[in-house]
Amino acid sequence: MxxxxxxxxxxxxxxxxxxxSITEVNVAETLKEVRRALLDADVNFKIAxxxxxxxKEKALGQNVLTTLQPGQLMVKxxxxxxxxxxxxxxxxxxxxxxxxxxxxxxxxxxxxTTFSGKLANYLKTKKTKKPLLVACDVYRPAAINQxxxxxxxxxxxxxxxxxxxxxxxxxxxxxxxxxxNGFNVVIIDTAGRLAVDEAMMKEIANIHKAIQPQETLFVxxxxxxxxxxxxxxxxxxxxxxxxVILTKLDGDTRGGAAISIKSVVNKPIKFIGTGEKMEAIDVxxxxxxxxxxxxxxxxxxxxxxxxxxxxEEEARKLQKKIAKNQFGxxxxxTQIQQVKKMGNMKDLIGxxxxxxKALKDIDIEEDSFKHIEAIIHSMxxxxxxxxxxINANRKKRIGKGSGTSVQQVNxxxxxxxxxxxxxxxxxxxxxxxxxxxxGKMR
Amino acid sequence: MSFFKKIFSSEKKETLDKGLEKSKTTxxxxxxxxxxxxxxxxEDVLDNLEEILVSSDVGVNTTLKIIxxxxxxxxxxxYLGTSELNEILREEIAGLLSETNSGEATDFSVPSNIKPYxxxxxxxxxxxxTTTIGKLAHQFKNNGKSVILGAADTFRAAAIDQLQIWADRxxxxxxxxxxxxxPASVAFDTLESAVxQNSDIVIIDTAGRLHNKVNLxxxxxxxxxxxxxxxxxxxHEVLLVLDGSTGxxxxxxxxxxxxxxxxxxxxxxxxxxxxxxxxxxxxxxxxKIPVKYIGVGEGLEDLQVFxxxxxxxxxxx
Numbered sequence: 066m067x068x069x070x071x072x073x074x075x076x077x078x079x080x081x082x083x084x085x086s087i088t089e090v091n092v093a094e095t096l097k098e099v100r101r102a103l104l105d106a107d108v109n110f111k112i113a114x115x116x117x118x119x120x121k122e123k124a125l126g127q128n129v130l131t132t133l134q135p136g137q138l139m140v141k142x143x144x145x146x147x148x149x150x151x152x153x154x155x156x157x158x159x160x161x162x163x164x165x166x167x168x169x170x171x172x173x174x175x176x177x178t179t180f181s182g183k184l185a186n187y188l189k190t191k192k193t194k195k196p197l198l199v200a201c202d203v204y205r206p207a208a209i210n211q212x213x214x215x216x217x218x219x220x221x222x223x224x225x226x227x228x229x230x231x232x233x234x235x236x237x238x239x240x241x242x243x244x245x246n247g248f249n250v251v252i253i254d255t256a257g258r259l260a261v262d263e264a265m266m267k268e269i270a271n272i273h274k275a276i277q278p279q280e281t282l283f284v285x286x287x288x289x290x291x292x293x294x295x296x297x298x299x300x301x302x303x304x305x306x307x308x309v310i311l312t313k314l315d316g317d318t319r320g321g322a323a324i325s326i327k328s329v330v331n332k333p334i335k336f337i338g339t340g341e342k343m344e345a346i347d348v349x350x351x352x353x354x355x356x357x358x359x360x361x362x363x364x365x366x367x368x369x370x371x372x373x374x375x376x377e378e379e380a381r382k383l384q385k386k387i388a389k390n391q392f393g394x395x396x397x398x399t400q401i402q403q404v405k406k407m408g409n410m411k412d413l414i415g416x417x418x419x420x421x422k423a424l425k426d427i428d429i430e431e432d433s434f435k436h437i438e439a440i441i442h443s444m445x446x447x448x449x450x451x452x453x454x455i456n457a458n459r460k461k462r463i464g465k466g467s468g469t470s471v472q473q474v475n476x477x478x479x480x481x482x483x484x485x486x487x488x489x490x491x492x493x494x495x496x497x498x499x500x501x502x503x504g505k506m507r
Numbered sequence: 508m509s510f511f512k513k514i515f516s517s518e519k520k521e522t523l524d525k526g527l528e529k530s531k532t533t534x535x536x537x538x539x540x541x542x543x544x545x546x547x548x549x550e551d552v553l554d555n556l557e558e559i560l561v562s563s564d565v566g567v568n569t570t571l572k573i574i575x576x577x578x579x580x581x582x583x584x585x586y587l588g589t590s591e592l593n594e595i596l597r598e599e600i601a602g603l604l605s606e607t608n609s610g611e612a613t614d615f616s617v618p619s620n621i622k623p624y625x626x627x628x629x630x631x632x633x634x635x636x637t638t639t640i641g642k643l644a645h646q647f648k649n650n651g652k653s654v655i656l657g658a659a660d661t662f663r664a665a666a667i668d669q670l671q672i673w674a675d676r677x678x679x680x681x682x683x684x685x686x687x688x689x690p691a692s693v694a695f696d697t698l699e700s701a702v703x704q705n706s707d708i709v710i711i712d713t714a715g716r717l718h719n720k721v722n723l724x725x726x727x728x729x730x731x732x733x734x735x736x737x738x739x740x741x742x743h744e745v746l747l748v749l750d751g752s753t754g755x756x757x758x759x760x761x762x763x764x765x766x767x768x769x770x771x772x773x774x775x776x777x778x779x780x781x782x783x784x785x786x787x788x789x790x791x792x793x794x795k796i797p798v799k800y801i802g803v804g805e806g807l808e809d810l811q812v813f814x815x816x817x818x819x820x821x822x823x824x
Binding site: 101208 | 718
């Protein structure tokens with residue numbers, strides 16, 4: 066996916082630099098790659114499929130006439146859709162109760178205890194609350210000790226009953242203890258459990274029923290694979306939880322589980338865990354997560370910049386010209402200037418994942434368009450609007466005038482011709498053709 | 508199956524079956540639906556197969572590989588029904604696993620000519636390293652081996668206490684220092700004490716670490732190096748523990764831990780849930796590291812020697 070995308074972008078850049086030629090623009094191919102990227106990022110199979118299908122439908126009406134390739138625009142569209150899907154109304158944590166009770170739930174090893182500590186620390190330092198941590202994992206060896214150690218680290222009291230094996234009672238007693246001792250938030254850490262473990266699922270449902278928490282959180286490892294859907298659904302069916310916590314995001318997982326979970330239970334992702342330190346807690350940014358899942362780095366910023374610089378009015382005029390077969394070198398010049406507005410070539414290339422490193426040793430000319438511009442400037446207005454009249458003599462003159470050679474003039478003319486053809490193809494029933502291409506994509 | 512009955516007590520077998528039951532019903536259920544009423548394998552069937560495999564965390568690459576192999580076989584033999592397809596699938600998946608030596612071990616044994624046999628257990632946070640060590644110690648001890656544990660996870664809160672509880676449960680000695688002490692030093696002490704006590708097997712627990720943290724990965728390399736001061740060819744086994752519900756990131760874990768510590772075996776945990784464990788196939792195929800153990804529960808007995816035939820059979824029976 067990554068290499069492939071880079072390759073494609075490299076090609077696109079070659080065109081901009083005046084080398085190489087445009088290959089067939091194929092949006093279907095891009096969508097296929099996006100779907101693959103989603104699967105590689107552990108987005109659920111069905112959800113990835115539905116998602117790309119819906120993006121495809123939305124994309125069909127879109128105007129792809131920019132300085133960038135339609136495929137890249139697709140990536141941007143996908144990203145926007147992903148962001149929207151994961152976003153929704155960003156809700157904080159409900160602290161309305163007195164004390165507010167927060168119940169943690171999740172599989173073994175998802176990071177509930179560590180996150181309970183982080184949350185307590187966050188509420189204590191950032192929200193000036195007085196939290197109480199409650200150890201309700203009566204099963205795993207040393208789980209209670211673990212919470213005590215965490216509590217000590219952050220200076221938060223931990224409530225536990227070492228001899229009591231009934232987590233419902235412990236939770237209830239802890240709330241009484243909190244009321245008597247002026248704690249205004251109670252964070253209840255529970256044992257990890259598998260969604261198929263009926264006895265354990267019933268247990269947490271009982272805790273939930275007995276203490277009626279203001280906030281029930283589902284803690285999930287960001288590295289979770291396809292099973293995230295089943296687990297999230299099972300926990301939500303039992304607990305109707307209020308929010309999701311995504312842990313271990315300091316790893317290099319793409320974290321597609323975030324999309325799967327959001328799609329299945331439609332609950333907000335409230336916090337993320339980004340390290341083992343007690344301060345490593347952050348609010349969730351859908352846009353960053355979308356970038357991460359797609360693994361396309363700043364390609365998206367590149368497209369965004371291109372869109373910013375893209376003049377709708379200008380584009381419409383251009384479209385008409387192409388339709389009437391009037392696209393000339395003056396228009397080409399305008400296009401180049403638009404690209405240049407986006408920043409210098411080195412910056413642009415640097416924004417492409419992988420490319421910056423690969424091209425580190427290659428000296429990129431500060432102004433790669435200099436020659437092209439010079440050649441065009443050396444043409445007469447007539448030549449610019451009707452490139453076909455440029456014969457051998459004119460070429461010689463243009464070459465001299467621009468300080469280039471006839472070969473370079475030829476190269477540009479050839480590229481220009483190919484580009485015009487390409488544009489015409491996209492224009493003349495472009496929509497239909499695009500749809501056909503997409504139709505091939507499953 | 509009589510072969511396995513000899514090795515696994517019927518009780519053990521039941522646990523695995525129970526653990527894998529969920530995967531079995533969904534996997535086979537979908538597959539028979541896909542081929543129901545069809546006399547040959549067509550595009551639809553292959554599409555469904557793709558869905559089943561990808562949904563089981565097999566990964567796109569491995570899935571394509573399996574499908575390609577099946578397509579090749581189908582093109583040779585055009586009229587395939589459900590039962591043939593089941594058989595082919597079973598063969599292809601087992602084939603990927605057998606390209607490594609997964610499943611060669613048949614019980615909890617270690618080479619008897621190496622003493623002490625040092626096992627270093629590594630993995631990311633929360634995969635079940637400590638639990639796996641507890642279960643392993645129990646199995647080795649049952650096999651009449653003397654085992655000693657080293658609590659080199661000196662970082663996570665109460666990790667040492669957790670291992671101590673497992674040591675007490677299984678009745679094996681534990682070498683430990685205080686929380687926050689140097690893990691390499693704990694490993695060193697453990698090996699020294701194993702040599703002194705003439706122990707058969709040493710198992711070193713390490714702190715969970717995400718594989719992209721360079722410093723923490725370097726620490727593992729150091730632990731390994733320091734061990735060699737006591738036992739020159741230690742560790743004899745580096746066991747990477749993977750969470751069975753982990754998705755494609757497991758590949759990166761296998762890659763990075765192998766780079767830092769030369770992983771020689773895999774243990775896959777939490778296979779008693781709804782996670783399909785397809786990750787095993789992909790990793791075993793791509794990294795040529797054998798899968799040695801699977802975890803199917805929280806009890807002392809809930810660790811089993813991985814056997815590819817039984818694993819695949821549990822899917823297709």
